[in-house]
Amino acid sequence: MKDLSRLAARGGRPAGPAPLPAGDGAAFEVDRVVNNSGLVGLGGHQVLAAEILGGRQVDMRIDDETLSFFDPSSRELLRVRSNPLTSEEVRRLRGLRPAGPPPRPGIEPVRVQRRVSAVGTVMVCRQTVSLGRPYADQTVTVHVSDSTITVELDGQARVIRRTTDVPVRNVKANKPHGASHVVQAHRQASPGTRTSGISWDPTEV
Secondary structure (H helix, E strand, O other): OHHHHHHHHOOOOOOOOOOOOOOOOOOEEEEEEOOOOOEEEEOOEEEEOOHHHOOOEEEEEEOOOEEEEEOOOOOEEEEEEEOOOOHHHHHOOOOOEEOOOOOEEOOOOEEEEEEOOOOOEEEEOOEEEEOOHHHOOOEEEEEEOOOEEEEEEOOEEEEEEOOOOOOOOOOOOOOOOOHHHHHHHHHHOOOOOOOOOOOOOOOOO
């Protein structure tokens, strides 16, 4: 009490609200620019945002377990990653401020299926996406948004920048075009004739 009295006599005054929230569960925000490799420097850590966000300014909401990357103007959620920082590292971040409202995802992507061609590609909204020959003839799930095409492969998501504005017109994977002709060609092939080179060209959009 004596110390407080002396501080008051010297011009001290009661403290106002803390400049940053305190305690477990507090959320904060910072703004950063994503580098060309899709990484953001944060408290000595190189955190993966997404390569497709390279060169873009983003805001980041920092919760105990997660980092949420979002658009500064619309607060549209772009990516969510795990938080590698300790609470002490968070407190030392440059430009740290109390978090605003949680960012929200934009319109949900359209979910479609496509069959991979013999050369390892799929066609989505008239955009050819190369997945690789090992995936030939497999049916894959694709999520189509206004700006990205995300393909589910081997339990992971491969994100490709969308280059067309053609709307989704076909949701289900198409069967190979001209399948009946392929069967007929196989039946009519003379002994020793190879038919394994017959393939189909997917044109579904």
